[in-house]
Amino acid sequence: MTDMKKLLIVEDDAGLQRQLRWAYEGYEIHTAANRDEAIAVIRAEEPQVVTLDLGLPPDPDGTTEGFATLETILQLRPDTKVIVASGHGAHESMLRAIALGAWDFYQKPIDIDALGLIVARAFHVHALEAENRRLADRAEAGAVLGGMITGAPEMLKVTRTIERVAGADVSVMLLGASGTGKELLARGVHESSPRKKGAFVAINCAAIPETLLESELFGHEKGAFTGAVKTTEGKIELAQGGTLFLDEIGDVPLPLQVKLLRFLQERMIERIGSRKPIAVDTRVVCATHQDLDAMVAEGRFREDLYYRLAEIVIRIPSLAxxxxxxxxxxxxxxxxxxxxxxxxxxxxxxxxxxxxxxxxxxxxxxxxxxxxxxxxxxxxxxxxxxxxxxxxxxxxxxxxxxxxxxxxxxxxxxxxxxxxxxxxxxxxxxxxxxxxxxxxxxxxxxxxxx
CATH class of the missing domain: 1.10.8.60 (Helicase, Ruva Protein; domain 3)
Structure with a gap:
């Protein structure tokens, strides 16, 4: 839509129409003397503001044609600010016009300066409402990463960072308290990356017992252990060509950290009970609410694994x-x-x-x-x-x-x-x-x- 402010003057009095036309500066002025001309301008030019004389032909002494024009304008362009004028039964006309959706009302004889202020305010409000609609449409269209709902600069900075790094095939670590939306942002990384057509596979490392976590990650061969009745692919294999999300990475036990490090270095895995290496091409995104720096210092998390996982570190602010x-x-x-x-x-x-x-x-x-x-x-x-x-x-x-x-x-x-x-x-x-x-x-x- 053009930035030009378009004003339509609907007035059947040619002299008053000329007076109004030359009274305004900075607007693109259009005029109409009757309902048909007014509607034609509305369709062709889409003016933001209209001044409308309710006394239009063929009944200039009444208001029927003026009210019909008002209704048609608002049906075609509901966001148009229509300012109506009448010298006939001003109070009743004002109430009816506002009820039909007119933005403002003024009574004849016209005070050019007062009307100018009303028109200027109408353009200002129209611009604000248009901007609000644009922002609302952008939010509904999922302009914020991963469909996240936020208006906070702190969170928008996080999403912009993720959008910048999503295209690079590097490991991303998301640090933040529980409930801040780490998995939602991890999905945003995946959906903004060239791997978005691949699978997004998530696993919560804290929710699976240590004895089962290795099998969940790397898979196992039939007969590898009691209960292994069939060969099963692990989460890493299932993420081939896509993204693997390791939530609560800080809960991975030290022995399994060694195997996970080998996978990150060589991009090869071996299922439990097998000696056959399997190449896997997947991007790794991990998250935790724990202080991994402190865990590394205490020897509870491998430093070499930390630097493999933390090529890009993004800290997520709490809701407070x-x-x-x-x-x-x-x-x-x-x-x-x-x-x-x-x-x-x-x-x-x-x-x-x-x-x-x-x-x-x-x-x-x-x-x-x-x-x-x-x-x-x-x-x-x-x-x-x-x-x-x-x-x-x-x-x-x-x-x-x-x-x-x-x-x-x-x-x-x-x-x-x-x-x-x-x-x-x-x-x-x-x-x-x-x-x-x-x-x-x-x-x-x-x-x-x-």
């Missing part, structure tokens, strides 16, 4: 370090579970939103999802409360005791408000109790985006 994301994710989970479980809860009460913003989320996204799922079931009305989330009286306010914390507090408050208002600038300003110009200045100063 991503202001605003808790609110975004909570809305997503509520919509998801309200639909799948057919519950009546559709939104969050103000106390629930405040509690979500203030809670530290030690269990991260996993804890948030579980609380919202439970709340969707337990909520008695259409709104989920802090009590439904089991967060009533639990969320402590964020302490601020130094002047140096002012900027940090401002950033967090603005990002929480942006998330709660779903990126709407006017709504965010109202939540913060400041004007939109002040909010714009703060966002510019802190380099924040809606």
């Amino acid at each position: 370090e991503r202001p605003g994301d808790a609110g975004l994710l909570a809305r997503h989970f509520l919509t998801k579970y309200a639909a799948t479980m057919q519950t009546g809860a559709k939104s969050f009460a103000p106390d629930a939103l405040a509690a979500i913003d203030a809670w530290s989320w030690p269990g991260n996204v996993r804890e948030l999802e579980n609380r919202v799922k439970r709340a969707a079931i337990m909520a008695e009305g259409k709104m989920v409360t802090a009590a439904d989330l089991d967060l009533a009286d639990k969320a402590d306010p964020i302490p601020i005791n130094l002047k140096a914390a002012r900027e940090l507090a401002d950033r967090k408050a603005i990002r929480h408000a942006l998330a709660r208002a779903e990126g709407n600038i006017s709504g965010t300003a109202r939540l913060l109790g400041i004007s939109r110009p002040t909010l714009y200045d703060l966002m510019k100063a802190y380099d924040l985006q809606p």
